[in-house]
Structures are given as structure tokens and as C-alpha cells.
Amino acid sequence: MKVTYNHIISGIVTLIGVTILFSCQGNLNEVREMDLQGDSPQAVAEGLNLKFTDSGRLVAILRSPRMFDYTNKEFPYREFPDGVEVEFFDEENRKNTVNSDYGIIYEETGLIDLRGNVVIVTSDNTQLEASQLYWDQDRSWLFTDRPNTIKFPDGGINEGQGFDSNQNFGNFRSRTNVGVQIIDEKEDE
CATH class of the missing domain: 2.60.450.10 (Lipopolysaccharide (LPS) transport protein A like domain)
Structure with a gap:
């Protein structure tokens, strides 16, 4: 199997995309907690x-x-x-x-x-x-x-x-x- 420059670039882009998605999910709960503590009513x-x-x-x-x-x-x-x-x-x-x-x-x-x-x-x-x-x-x-x-x-x-x-x-x-x-x-x- 021959690895080309395009394969390496698309692999790096995929790796960065997956990393961003997983890191955003962890912060989503923190963002929700900040919203509840902010100016939002509880009901x-x-x-x-x-x-x-x-x-x-x-x-x-x-x-x-x-x-x-x-x-x-x-x-x-x-x-x-x-x-x-x-x-x-x-x-x-x-x-x-x-x-x-x-x-x-x-x-x-x-x-x-x-x-x-x-x-x-x-x-x-x-x-x-x-x-x-x-x-x-x-x-x-x-x-x-x-x-x-x-x-x-x-x-x-x-x-x-x-x-x-x-x-x-x-x-x-x-x-x-x-x-x-x-x-x-x-x-x-």
C-alpha cells in the first residue's frame, strides 16, 4: 500500500476534527452549568x-x-x-x-x-x-x-x-x- 501526501493530509484533518468534537462534548456540560448559574430563571x-x-x-x-x-x-x-x-x-x-x-x-x-x-x-x-x-x-x-x-x-x-x-x-x-x-x-x- 502506497501512502501518498493526500492520505497523510486527510488523516491529519480527520484526527483534528475528531479531537475537536470530543473536546467540545466535555465542555458542553460546563457551558450548561454556567448558563444555569447565570441570569437564566430556573423555571x-x-x-x-x-x-x-x-x-x-x-x-x-x-x-x-x-x-x-x-x-x-x-x-x-x-x-x-x-x-x-x-x-x-x-x-x-x-x-x-x-x-x-x-x-x-x-x-x-x-x-x-x-x-x-x-x-x-x-x-x-x-x-x-x-x-x-x-x-x-x-x-x-x-x-x-x-x-x-x-x-x-x-x-x-x-x-x-x-x-x-x-x-x-x-x-x-x-x-x-x-x-x-x-x-x-x-x-x-
Whole structure:
């Protein structure tokens, strides 16, 4: 058998090609691990419709077109980039609704950051509108430093720059505000 120059060259090219293929396969697993540790979520949910119960009673329904789960991070969180709607039900089955264009839940702190067209409607038709709102789940407390408008069922309106409140608006503190309050005066007979 006569070995020619072309046989030697094609043998060398084949050897280099096989070496490259085997060396890439070993690095592929390392590349996949780096991707999981990077900015990728550990899970993506589409068309989310979660129902939360407590002792068989429906307490909340969460809906969102999409959720990214980053609970694999050092500071775990869940992100709702396309908006979120949550309905809460109290012990008497009265519904409170929260809508926003964007939401993020920080797992360790229990803090929820809602942004963009945040609207809360309580069971008594009190309506809060803000560009951003934080909700501390552990303390059942709402707060913001951004401009906000609250419309009360009696026709009263409060426009302010920042407020703190418990989640049923029973203990409300507005920082700076302008508004109209309706006072029902009853005459003594």
C-alpha cells in the first residue's frame, strides 16, 4: 500500500476534527452549568392561574401571562414581567383586587414590588392608583413614595405623594396630599 501526501493530509484533518468534537462534548456540560448559574430563571410559567387556599377556604387567585422563577439565586425572587392580577378573599368571602403591569416577589423578605398602572380595589370599592407600590406581606402593610390617588366609596378623593397603610386602609397615613373629603353632618334634634 502506497501512502501518498493526500492520505497523510486527510488523516491529519480527520484526527483534528475528531479531537475537536470530543473536546467540545466535555465542555458542553460546563457551558450548561454556567448558563444555569447565570441570569437564566430556573423555571418559566406561561398562562399562570394559581389558587391559594387555607384550611379549604379560597384566600387568593393569582393570574399572570408569564412568570420567571429566580428562586435559585442568592437573593431569590419571582418576576411577573407582563403584569399580574391578584384577587384576595377575606373570611366573609369579600374580594379585593390588585392589578399592575409588572410585579416582583422577593422570597426572603416577603416584599412585593408592583410597578406600572397599579390599581387596588377593595371590597368596599375604595380604589388606589399608583405608579409603584410595595406590599409587605409579613406586616400586611402597603407603602409608596410615588404619586398616588385614592378614591373612597363616599366620593372622597385623596391625591398625594407617598403613603403608608395597612392592607384594608383602616390605618392610613398620607405624607403630602390634596383631596376632597365628604363629611356627613347630622343635625341634632
